[in-house]
Amino acid sequence: MLTNVFSTRDIGNYKVTALSDGVMKASLSLLSGIEPEAAVNIQQQAGIKAADDIQINSYLIRGAGRIILIDSGMGNLNHIGGELRRNILLSGIMPDEVDTVLLTHAHPDHIGGLLDDNGRPAYRNAALYISKAEANFWLDNEKLTSLSERALMNGSLFRRTFEAYSTVRFTEETAIAEDITAVSLPGHTPGHSGYLIDSRDEKLLIWGDITHYPHIQIAHPEVSIAFDYDPDQAEQTRRAILERASRENLLIAGMHLGVSGFAYIRSPSEGHYFLEYV
Numbered sequence: 001m002l003t004n005v006f007s008t009r010d011i012g013n014y015k016v017t018a019l020s021d022g023v024m025k026a027s028l029s030l031l032s033g034i035e036p037e038a039a040v041n042i043q044q045q046a047g048i049k050a051a052d053d054i055q056i057n058s059y060l061i062r063g064a065g066r067i068i069l070i071d072s073g074m075g076n077l078n079h080i081g082g083e084l085r086r087n088i089l090l091s092g093i094m095p096d097e098v099d100t101v102l103l104t105h106a107h108p109d110h111i112g113g114l115l116d117d118n119g120r121p122a123y124r125n126a127a128l129y130i131s132k133a134e135a136n137f138w139l140d141n142e143k144l145t146s147l148s149e150r151a152l153m154n155g156s157l158f159r160r161t162f163e164a165y166s167t168v169r170f171t172e173e174t175a176i177a178e179d180i181t182a183v184s185l186p187g188h189t190p191g192h193s194g195y196l197i198d199s200r201d202e203k204l205l206i207w208g209d210i211t212h213y214p215h216i217q218i219a220h221p222e223v224s225i226a227f228d229y230d231p232d233q234a235e236q237t238r239r240a241i242l243e244r245a246s247r248e249n250l251l252i253a254g255m256h257l258g259v260s261g262f263a264y265i266r267s268p269s270e271g272h273y274f275l276e277y278v
């Protein structure tokens with residue numbers, strides 16, 4: 001989406017901006033645990049015109065002397081996405097100023113933008129942070145071979161990307177920044193993580209890929225998508241984080257949460273949830 005009006009929230013000492021990388025063509029038929037008509041109905045009721053499309057977001061965090069990017073979009077891999085770089089520039093930041101890239105996980109729509117067209121780091125002064133469990137999974141060639149051709153390709157992109165960056169740190173082992181911590185949210189991938197900003201009594205949870213079709217999967221947490229590595233664990237994680245987000249009135253951000261980029265989770269009764277964009 002071509003826009004230079006960015007959704008920005010102040011969270012304590014930080015300013016957090018949702019930046020679009022573009023839209024990924026997908027299909028509601030990738031979902032399991034819901035009838036196709038029911039899925040289409042939910043999208044229509046939510047006023048979503050392109051019901052199958054998945055929005056790709058990244059988040060820029062500025063404050064406490066740091067410039068942090070969370071995930072890097074698809075970066076025009078296979079001609080998908082690639083709008084993030086221009087949107088970062090439009091928000092007044094040069095890619096070389098980004099000192100940290102936090103990764104929620106290593107699917108191509110999250111790490112694709114880390115390399116430029118020549119295979120060099122797009123954020124050359126940034127340290128990469130990822131969970132060790134996630135890195136170990138994508139480096140295990142034997143495991144990936146047993147899964148699928150696609151998993152093997154994703155693993156090779158991961159390896160190429162991480163070899164290009166000189167500084168890689170594991171979130172289990174290193175503090176990230178003042179008032180920012182990693183939150184383990186496994187299931188979508190083995191080391192899938194969110195990031196919690198808890199600064200001066202204000203909180204924001206950036207929850208990665210807890211949902212791909214937010215209206216559908218928040219109303220029906222049991223619905224999983226074909227990209228989920230462990231659908232049962234992904235569902236458990238989704239239910240637990242929806243419960244926490246509604247109970248704690250947590251502001252939520254997500255890589256596929258839609259163009260507004262920020263929302264609250266409301267719970268009219270136990271186990272039932274809906275999305276309220278802000």
Ligand SMILES: [Zn+2]
Nearest residue numbers: 107188209227
């Ligand atoms: Zn993913």
Ligand SMILES: [Zn+2]
Nearest residue numbers: 107109209255
């Ligand atoms: Zn994703």
